[in-house]
Amino acid sequence: xxxxxxxxxxxxxxxxxxxxxxxxxxxxxxxxxxxxxxxxxxxxxxxxxxxxxxxxxxxxxxxxxxxxxxxxxxxxxxxxxxxxxxxxxxxxxxxxxxxxxxxxxxxxxxxxxxxxxxxxxxxxxxxxxxxxxxxxxxxxxxxxxxxxxxxxxxxxxxxxxxxxxxxxxxxxxxxxxxxxxxxxxxxxxxxxxxxxxxxxxxxxxx
Numbered sequence: 001x002x003x004x005x006x007x008x009x010x011x012x013x014x015x016x017x018x019x020x021x022x023x024x025x026x027x028x029x030x031x032x033x034x035x036x037x038x039x040x041x042x043x044x045x046x047x048x049x050x051x052x053x054x055x056x057x058x059x060x061x062x063x064x065x066x067x068x069x070x071x072x073x074x075x076x077x078x079x080x081x082x083x084x085x086x087x088x089x090x091x092x093x094x095x096x097x098x099x100x101x102x103x104x105x106x107x108x109x110x111x112x113x114x115x116x117x118x119x120x121x122x123x124x125x126x127x128x129x130x131x132x133x134x135x136x137x138x139x140x141x142x143x144x145x146x147x148x149x150x151x152x153x154x155x156x157x158x159x160x161x162x163x164x165x166x167x168x169x170x171x172x173x174x175x176x177x178x179x180x181x182x183x184x185x186x187x188x189x190x191x192x193x194x195x196x197x198x199x200x201x202x203x204x205x206x
Contacts, residue, residue, distance in 0.1 A: 013119040035109035044115040104129040
């Protein structure tokens with residue numbers, strides 16, 4: 001039935017190893033392998049297991065209820081539990097100590113909840129072991145930033161030059177207008193032009 005299907009989805013057990021499923025660690029260092037689980041109806045006698053490459057069990061634990069912390073059942077000597085299930089998050093993360101190159105591979109966090117009709121779910125994280133951390137090459141980024149900055153600078157310079165040119169043109173046009181106004185108001189008597197005093201006749205005598 002559709003209603004039961006929706007109910008099953010709401011109660012589904014979920015397991016997550018975070019936003020990314022890859023981790024990089026230095027040789028001979030300790031590395032955190034994160035894992036959390038969620039369930040809408042709670043849990044009881046929950047069992048969780050960490051596997052290396054899906055075959056080798058490296059940590060096995062049980063959690064009686066939300067009010068209790070996990071109980072260790074079995075583990076690899078180099079693995080330490082660092083999570084907590086009595087807090088806000090059901091954290092079942094582990095730390096792998098003194099990482100070696102042979103530790104590189106897939107680590108699967110598997111959870112089984114009997115209260116949820118023995119629902120099971122898992123999530124996998126991939127570990128890469130390196131001799132040294134390589135700094136990211138930012139040359140391309142710097143080039144792009146330099147080009148963009150240069151283009152913005154040129155644009156600002158162009159706008160400033162444009163403003164100066166427009167200001168000069170405006171001033172030049174205003175100067176020409178003043179000249180035209182001044183020349184149109186000149187007395188044309190000396191030039192003998194029409195309307196000048198030289199051509200004006202005295203009014204007839206009575």
